[in-house]
Amino acid sequence: MKLIIAMIQPHKIEDVKKKLYEAEVFKMTVSTATGCGQQKGYSETYRGVITEVNLLKKTRLEIAVNDNFVKPTVDAIVAGAKTGSIGDGKIFVLPLEQCIRIRTGETGGEAIG
Ligand SMILES: Nc1ncnc2c1ncn2[C@@H]1O[C@H](COP(=O)(O)OP(=O)(O)OP(=O)(O)O)[C@@H](O)[C@H]1O
Ligand SMILES: [Mg+2]
Numbered sequence: 001m002k003l004i005i006a007m008i009q010p011h012k013i014e015d016v017k018k019k020l021y022e023a024e025v026f027k028m029t030v031s032t033a034t035g036c037g038q039q040k041g042y043s044e045t046y047r048g049v050i051t052e053v054n055l056l057k058k059t060r061l062e063i064a065v066n067d068n069f070v071k072p073t074v075d076a077i078v079a080g081a082k083t084g085s086i087g088d089g090k091i092f093v094l095p096l097e098q099c100i101r102i103r104t105g106e107t108g109g110e111a112i113g
Helices: 010-022 067-081 108-112
Strands: 002-008 029-035 056-065 089-095
16 A cells, blocks of 8 residues: 655646546545745746745645555646646655554555545
8 A cells, every 4th residue: 555645736636636536546635735845935936926935835635545556646646737847746655554444444455445
């Protein structure tokens, strides 16, 4: 099992969700985050104006998947989020030790899917 964490541009979340649904990935956690990458925040634009703040608004996705879903999930995020501009985002893939569905007590791959 893997935990995929993606930081994307907030305006790309609907495109990413569409691509994830096409890849049959329906379970996700989405939250609002702030962050900066190698431009340290300064050279990106927010709603058309160059921002003076260091921490830019980003959308954070967390998706736990079985190993065979890592590539389809990553590919879907890239397909939905990529514009080719700086700040498109980043994807982290982490080993995931365990997953427990609280209602049934199922664990591991059965609980994830
Ligand atoms: N090494 C990192 N550790 C933690 N978070 C990161 C890291 N790199 C990027 N992020 C997060 O991802 C967001 C998007 O990063 P961003 O796409 O700007 O990456 P980048 O490395 O600067 O690439 P680019 O040059 O394409 O902009 C950042 O705002 C930050 O929240
Ligand atoms: Mg950047």
